[in-house]
Amino acid sequence: MRKVTIITGHYGSGKSNISTNLAMEAAAEGKKVTVVDLDIVNPYFRTADFAKMFEENGIELITPSYANTNLDIPALNFDIERIAKSDGYLIIDVGGDDDGAIALGRFSAALNEFGDNLDMFYVINRYRYLTKEPSEAVELMYNIETASKIKHTGIINNSNLGCDTLADTVISSLPYADMVSQSVNLPIVFSTIPRRLGVDDNRFKPIEIYVKPFWER
Amino acid sequence: MKGNEALAEAAMRAGCKCFFGYPITPQTELAAYMAKRMNKNGGVFLQAESEIAAINMVLGAASTGVRAMTSSSSPGISLKSEGISYIAGSDLPCVIINVERGGPGLGGIQPSQADYWQATKGLAHGDFHLLVYAPASVQEMVDMVIKAFDKADTYRMPAMILADGLLGQMMEPVTFPEIEQKTHDKSSWAANGHKGQREHHIINSLYLTPEELERTVVERFAKYDTIKQTETDAELYMTEDADILVCAFGATARVVKSAVNEAREMGIKAGMFRPKTVWPFPVNELQEASKNASQILSVEMSMGQMIDDIKLALNCSKPVEFFGRTGGVIPTPAEVLAKIKAMGGNK
Numbered sequence: 245m246r247k248v249t250i251i252t253g254h255y256g257s258g259k260s261n262i263s264t265n266l267a268m269e270a271a272a273e274g275k276k277v278t279v280v281d282l283d284i285v286n287p288y289f290r291t292a293d294f295a296k297m298f299e300e301n302g303i304e305l306i307t308p309s310y311a312n313t314n315l316d317i318p319a320l321n322f323d324i325e326r327i328a329k330s331d332g333y334l335i336i337d338v339g340g341d342d343d344g345a346i347a348l349g350r351f352s353a354a355l356n357e358f359g360d361n362l363d364m365f366y367v368i369n370r371y372r373y374l375t376k377e378p379s380e381a382v383e384l385m386y387n388i389e390t391a392s393k394i395k396h397t398g399i400i401n402n403s404n405l406g407c408d409t410l411a412d413t414v415i416s417s418l419p420y421a422d423m424v425s426q427s428v429n430l431p432i433v434f435s436t437i438p439r440r441l442g443v444d445d446n447r448f449k450p451i452e453i454y455v456k457p458f459w460e461r
Numbered sequence: 462m463k464g465n466e467a468l469a470e471a472a473m474r475a476g477c478k479c480f481f482g483y484p485i486t487p488q489t490e491l492a493a494y495m496a497k498r499m500n501k502n503g504g505v506f507l508q509a510e511s512e513i514a515a516i517n518m519v520l521g522a523a524s525t526g527v528r529a530m531t532s533s534s535s536p537g538i539s540l541k542s543e544g545i546s547y548i549a550g551s552d553l554p555c556v557i558i559n560v561e562r563g564g565p566g567l568g569g570i571q572p573s574q575a576d577y578w579q580a581t582k583g584l585a586h587g588d589f590h591l592l593v594y595a596p597a598s599v600q601e602m603v604d605m606v607i608k609a610f611d612k613a614d615t616y617r618m619p620a621m622i623l624a625d626g627l628l629g630q631m632m633e634p635v636t637f638p639e640i641e642q643k644t645h646d647k648s649s650w651a652a653n654g655h656k657g658q659r660e661h662h663i664i665n666s667l668y669l670t671p672e673e674l675e676r677t678v679v680e681r682f683a684k685y686d687t688i689k690q691t692e693t694d695a696e697l698y699m700t701e702d703a704d705i706l707v708c709a710f711g712a713t714a715r716v717v718k719s720a721v722n723e724a725r726e727m728g729i730k731a732g733m734f735r736p737k738t739v740w741p742f743p744v745n746e747l748q749e750a751s752k753n754a755s756q757i758l759s760v761e762m763s764m765g766q767m768i769d770d771i772k773l774a775l776n777c778s779k780p781v782e783f784f785g786r787t788g789g790v791i792p793t794p795a796e797v798l799a800k801i802k803a804m805g806g807n808k
Contacts, residue, residue, distance in 0.1 A: 255463050255490070256632035287486050287570045289630055314569025314789055316486045343493075371634070373462045373470070405634045458627060458791055459715035 248334045248358050250348065251400075252388045253367030254375050255340030258402040258455075260291045262367055262436070263337040265451045271301045276332030281307040284318035284347045285339035294454060320347065325354040342387035352393035363397045365433055368424055370403035370417040378423040385428060399425050401435035407457065411443045418447065464599045465490035465629040468558055468622065469498075471606040472530050474640055477556070478504040479529040481518035483511055485537045486570040487626035488560035492532065512537045516544030516557075523553040524664040526651030528610055532558035534626070535576050536567060538584075545619060546585035550666030552650075552681070554613035556606065557591070558622045560629035563789035571789025572626030574711055577766035580623045581740040588678050590685050592620040592692065593740040595710040599633035601737070607640055612692065614645035616684060623739060625762065627712040627791065685741075693743035696735040697750045699725065703732025705801055706754035708747070708771055709761065710736050713792065717760050720797035731801055739767070744774040756804055757781040760797055762790075 249266060251259045263279060270277045279298065281291040292311040299305070306327060310317045328334060328351075338348050348355075355362055366385045368375060375381040389395055403417030414437045425432045437448035462470070469491045472480070480499055482492040492508065499506035505522075509515035515531050522529035533541060538559045548555055561576050563569040580593045592612055594605040602624060609620035652662045668674035696714075699721060700706060709717040714735040724731035734750040736743050751757060757779050759768040765783040772781050784800040786792045 255466075286630065287626070288572075289632075312571075314563065314571055316570045373466070373635075406632060408634055457631075457715070458712070459719045459794060461793055 246328065246331050246334055246361065248328060248336065248355065248362045250336045250338060250355070250362070250364040250394065251367060252338045252345055252364060252392070252396070253340070254369065254372050254384060255286075257340075257367040257369045257372055257375070258404060258436075259337055259340070259367050260289075260293075261451070261453060261455045262400055262402060263291055263335050264294055264454045267298065267303050267335050268301060268452070270333050271303050278304040278306065278327065278330075278332055278334050280322075280324065280327065280334065280336045281305065281311060282320070282336050282347050283311070283339035283344060284308065284320065285341075285344045287316065288312055289455070291337045297454070324351040328354060328358070338392070341384065342391040345388040345391040348392040348394065355394060362394075364392075364394050365398045365400045366396045366430075367400045367402050368421065370420040371405050371413070378420060378427060381424045382427045396428070396430055398431050398433040399428070400433050404436070404438070409438055409441070411437070411441050414448065462599060462632065462635050463490055464602055464624070464631050464633070465560065466494045467599045467603050467635050468532070468606055468624070468629075469494035471603040471637070472556065472610070473498065473502050473504065474637060475528065475607045475610040477528045477530045477610065479519070479522040479527055480504070480506050481509050481515040481522070481529070481531050483509050483515050483533065483537065485534045487562055487572070487629050488532050488534045488558065491558065491560070491629070512540035513544065516541035516548070519555050520544055520548050520551065520553065523548065523555045524551070524651070525653045526647035528554075528614075530556040530558065532560065534560050534562045535564050535573070538576065538579065542585035545591070546587050546589065547666050548619050549589035549591070550587060551664050552617045553619070553664065554617055555619050556609045556613060556622065557619055558606075559624065561623070561625040563787070569789045570626070572712065572791060573762050573787065573789055574625055574713060575763040575766070575787060576623065577739065577761070577763060580621055581742070581770070589681065590618075590740055592616070592618065592688065593623050593738065594620065595623045595737060595739045596628060597711055597714045597735065599628065599631065600635045602628060603635050603637060605737075607638070611643060614647075616688060617650075618684070623711065625712050689741040692738060693741050693746060694737040695743035695746035695750070696733075696737060697746065698733040698735070700732035700734060700750040701753070702730055703750070703754050704730040705756050705758060705804055706732050706734055706751045707758045707760055707797070707801065708734045708736075708767065709759070710739055710767060713760055713762055716792055716794050717797055719794035720801060723794060723798050724801050729801060736767075739770075742770045742774060747771065747774045751775060751779065754779065758800060758804060759783050760792060760800075761785045762792065763787050
């Protein structure tokens with residue numbers, strides 16, 4: 245049975261960047277990787293932006309055919325049930341909030357069959373305006389579970405301030421992440437730190453920032 | 462915050478009590494944010510049956526003196542244009558947000574700046590202007606929404622935030638400033654109930670004699686003259702010794718700034734002029750920014766609409782070139798740099 249990781253979270257919590265990091269790491273280890281861009285909410289700034297890099301690294305990318313086009317049609321023209329039955333590591337990048345997680349709900353029965361091979365990680369950002377309080381982050385997490393009909397299995401602390409992220413930004417988010425983790429009784433899978441900061445601290449997982457602002461592309 | 466959400470939060474903090482809208486990509490998060498929070502904030506959120514209904518609800522709410530707002534994207538703004546003209550003709554303050562997308566027609570949902578003419582040349586029928594602010598970052602969207610509400614009340618006229626899909630959809634850190642609570646006395650005109658204590662206040666854009674209408678329009682244009690003198694704003698970046706002055710507004714200016722920095726590293730004396738108000742256009746600021754420039758370049762996400770205002774501001778005294786992408790395609794720093802290099806540049 246293939247391993248499945250679903251990434252959920254608030255708009256702008258860094259889901260696409262986390263999904264891309266997981267995919268690139270697994271591909272570097274020689275694994276067969278498939279990424280599904282399940283975002284039916286955002287018209288742009290999404291996993292589909294990395295199509296070229298994925299192709300170069302042998303990562304299969306499945307996106308709604310209207311992603312990054314001029315059509316405003318949130319239709320899914322692929323079948324996750326069938327995709328999930330093939331082999332390799334499957335990463336599903338879900339749209340923001342519970343609004344985005346509705347699309348996932350349609351596939352919940354098939355995905356829940358994966359049991360221990362299924363992880364759903366909730367990405368949090370202490371600096372995201374609407375999830376600044378642990379209680380707000382917790383409420384959204386449960387709303388996503390209601391919409392997706394799948395239970396989370398872990399938390400990814402991806403607290404950041406975009407280009408302004410410093411080591412202190414990340415370090416001072418740890419108590420917040422712990423509070424969220426304790427409230428929902430789920431482990432912190434990892435806390436991220438941008439690799440460019442060069443911080444050597446085993447509390448953090450260094451990640452690449454693939455999401456580039458449009459004025460640096 | 463996401464740009465669209467920051468616009469909504471800033472409006473509520475600025476005292477907006479009534480929001481009327483209709484969904485359209487790429488601005489829908491703004492209305493969704495309002496839907497979740499406006500009522501808790503003691504205000505009114507209403508999703509109207511159409512853009513036309515929404516703008517006329519703004520007209521009604523603004524008539525009573527409350528701060529009211531609507532938002533849409535390009536084709537939706539076209540639908541609102543009749544109502545905006547009525548609001549201007551009734552001398553009512555309100556804020557209109559346009560998170561532009563590609564056009565004409567239904568066009569597309571990707572970012573664009575092709576509504577520059579629409580926003581700055583009066584937008585709808587009749588003699589009138591809007592105050593138009595062109596933010597280039599999420600922080601500036603916050604600051605400009607707050608300012609737009611204040612200036613709309615000061616001048617009793619509609620103000621617009623001319624943003625685009627890039628700004629609406631992007632994430633950036635923002636700080637919400639402490640808002641100085643200025644009180645605008647609306648007691649001489651607001652139709653908020655006379656309770657038998659005063660004369661009726663009548664909000665109207667219909668005048669029975671041509672002379673009366675002419676007098677009102679002329680008075681309004683006297684106000685516009687004051688605004689042209691006092692309300693212009695622009696960013697001048699590395700313009701002091703700039704030989705090639707690149708003009709850009711909104712999100713495009715972020716791309717241009719990267720290109721200007723790269724040009725400078727190559728020894729090309731490039732600079733950037735960015736209007737923060739596009740009506741009134743910052744004429745004096747552009748003249749100052751271009752004082753040492755031999756050539757001007759306008760970069761826009763359109764086929765070139767601001768280029769006319771640049772030529773007028775400089776009385777066509779300098780050659781003005783253009784580079785743009787349209788239809789939802791975003792220009793890259795490399796493309797802009799290539800154009801700057803092609804223009805030669807005084808190294």
